[in-house]
Amino acid sequence: MKRIFAVALGILTAIGGFVDIGDLVTNAVVGARYGLSLVWVVLIGVAGICLYADMSGRVAAVSGRATFEIIRERLGPRVGFANLSASFLINLLTLTAEIGGIALALQLAAGVGPGMWIPVAIFGVWIVLWRVKFSIMENVAGLLGLSLIVFVVALFLLKPDWGSLGASAVQPWTLGAESPLSYWYFAVALFGAAMTPYEVFFFSSGAVEEKWTKKDLGTERVNVFVGFPLGGTLSIAIAACAAVVLLPQAIEVTTLSQIVLPVSQAGGQLALAFVIVGILAATFGAALETTLSSGYTLAQFFGWSWGKFRRPVKAARFHLAMIICLLVGGGILLTGVDPIAVTELSVVFSAVALPLTYFPILVVANDPDYMGEAVNGRVRNGLGVAYLVIILIAAVAAIPLLIVSGMGS
Amino acid sequence: MSAVRMRGRSWGAIPLAIAVVLAVSGCAPAPSPDPALVSLASDALSATRSAQLGTGQRDDGRMFPTTAHALLTDMEENIADVTREAGLHQPADATDASYRAELLKASGDALDAMHAASAGDPGAEEALKKAADRLEALQKQGG
Numbered sequence: 001m002k003r004i005f006a007v008a009l010g011i012l013t014a015i016g017g018f019v020d021i022g023d024l025v026t027n028a029v030v031g032a033r034y035g036l037s038l039v040w041v042v043l044i045g046v047a048g049i050c051l052y053a054d055m056s057g058r059v060a061a062v063s064g065r066a067t068f069e070i071i072r073e074r075l076g077p078r079v080g081f082a083n084l085s086a087s088f089l090i091n092l093l094t095l096t097a098e099i100g101g102i103a104l105a106l107q108l109a110a111g112v113g114p115g116m117w118i119p120v121a122i123f124g125v126w127i128v129l130w131r132v133k134f135s136i137m138e139n140v141a142g143l144l145g146l147s148l149i150v151f152v153v154a155l156f157l158l159k160p161d162w163g164s165l166g167a168s169a170v171q172p173w174t175l176g177a178e179s180p181l182s183y184w185y186f187a188v189a190l191f192g193a194a195m196t197p198y199e200v201f202f203f204s205s206g207a208v209e210e211k212w213t214k215k216d217l218g219t220e221r222v223n224v225f226v227g228f229p230l231g232g233t234l235s236i237a238i239a240a241c242a243a244v245v246l247l248p249q250a251i252e253v254t255t256l257s258q259i260v261l262p263v264s265q266a267g268g269q270l271a272l273a274f275v276i277v278g279i280l281a282a283t284f285g286a287a288l289e290t291t292l293s294s295g296y297t298l299a300q301f302f303g304w305s306w307g308k309f310r311r312p313v314k315a316a317r318f319h320l321a322m323i324i325c326l327l328v329g330g331g332i333l334l335t336g337v338d339p340i341a342v343t344e345l346s347v348v349f350s351a352v353a354l355p356l357t358y359f360p361i362l363v364v365a366n367d368p369d370y371m372g373e374a375v376n377g378r379v380r381n382g383l384g385v386a387y388l389v390i391i392l393i394a395a396v397a398a399i400p401l402l403i404v405s406g407m408g409s
Numbered sequence: 410m411s412a413v414r415m416r417g418r419s420w421g422a423i424p425l426a427i428a429v430v431l432a433v434s435g436c437a438p439a440p441s442p443d444p445a446l447v448s449l450a451s452d453a454l455s456a457t458r459s460a461q462l463g464t465g466q467r468d469d470g471r472m473f474p475t476t477a478h479a480l481l482t483d484m485e486e487n488i489a490d491v492t493r494e495a496g497l498h499q500p501a502d503a504t505d506a507s508y509r510a511e512l513l514k515a516s517g518d519a520l521d522a523m524h525a526a527s528a529g530d531p532g533a534e535e536a537l538k539k540a541a542d543r544l545e546a547l548q549k550q551g552g
Contacts (some may be wrong), residue, residue: 111475257480268471
């Protein structure tokens with residue numbers, strides 16, 4: 001019974017923790033502009049994150065060490081440093097976007113802000129990281145993030161024309177007056193949002209925090225292969241709600257306050273309350289994860305003592321690195337930069353950094369010295385290589401598409 | 410003799426040429442405004458429709474006043490950006506100048522309607538709808 005409860009909790013937190021500010025904004029922007037014609041990218045992205053999160057979690061459970069630590073040891077300091085640089089910078093950008101997301105969610109609830117909420121968000125994230133146990137932190141944020149299921153409920157309450165909605169999903173090439181460059185720019189952005197690197201590193205380091213062993217591989221697989229795809233359905237529901245309400249009115253999403261319009265349209269104030277709580281939990285949870293991931297990547301590369309299972313005094317540099325990252329992220333936002341613009345940039349740059357993040361994981365997951373009998377099989381390797389090709393294409397195309405399409409304008 | 414015949418033929422071709430020119434110019438599309446201005450009209454329309462939707466939801470009790478206030482503040486900023494950018498735009502010809510003037514007027518009216526909506530004016534939603542309709546017409550004019 002305890003085991004079933006643990007598995008169910010893992011699935012629920014995986015669903016609730018799947019969506020972050022990048023998913024929220026990118027899916028709403030794309031839904032309001034293209035309907036569901038880019039849903040295929042979400043499906044590919046979710047399958048990719050499942051594949052690599054499983055590898056990363058397996059490496060941690062079998063070796064008892066986090067992926068990043070092994071990457072440096074296995075591939076040497078140079079490749080490790082390239083991996084560190086790419087992952088850390090993207091992580092910092094994502095953290096900045098998440099802090100902005102918390103501030104915007106609080107603005108939706110209070111009506112004022114978001115500038116005044118940024119220090120509150122930084123303090124909130126820091127105090128939780130400092131005082132709250134890892135498992136409580138992860139489970140509470142994940143479970144509250146489940147409030148975003150209200151997007152699925154709202155979609156049914158809106159009573160859309162399912163036929164035309166489905167048709168737009170299976171006719172991805174109907175661009176109308178839209179530029180194909182913008183279409184592909186948003187395809188890359190959605191892919192980057194779905195495969196954000198921090199999720200993999202957090203999953204791996206979290207496995208070490210929770211002391212996973214080979215016995216936990218079953219739980220790990222269920223979390224990944226059930227929880228993540230169900231989390232992906234939330235992303236699709238966000239896009240679908242935008243497609244049903246915002247697209248016909250020629251509303252282009254540029255703010256978080258526009259993203260909640262379909263939900264309040266469908267379910268009134270109760271649904272709106274749920275979605276605000278969900279956005280707050282999703283962004284707060286993702287801010288915790290990205291802050292931790294920043295500390296994990298630095299500590300694991302430089303060989304510092306790390307982990308929330310250790311008292312802060314025993315992992316001082318790890319905690320100091322997290323505090324500095326939080327202050328840098330908050331400082332960037334306090335210059336007045338638009339959090340939504342930061343989010344859009346973070347998902348595109350995530351796509352650029354993907355090969356440096358995922359290639360080393362594939363190498364380590366194939367090394368019998370670390371993995372023993374749990375190395376990748378042929379099917380996993382085949383899929384892993386196929387995904388690396390997709391990742392590489394997305395990474396190469398991201399910056400040119402960003403420039404040529406004028407950020408999809 | 411042949412020269413006289415040719416001159417006569419040339420004079421006879423003039424009405425035909427005029428007819429062709431008139432026909433071609435009549436069929437030619439009206440000059441389109443600058444795409445940058447059309448893009449600004451789309452942005453203004455998006456902000457105005459969002460504000461209209463949010464105001465309607467607030468008035469129907471579907472949206473919290475705080476959330477509607479946040480939305481209206483965001484949309485006021487968006488439309489103010491449009492007004493500023495349109496104001497800086499240098500029209501290349503009379504078509505652009507006319508389009509820009511209409512865009513500035515419609516955006517200004519939309520901004521006023523948003524201020525009214527923030528103040529809780531019951532007629533604000535209707536004013537937003539009118540401004541949105543004008544902006545939509547401008548957007549369609551740009552193709």
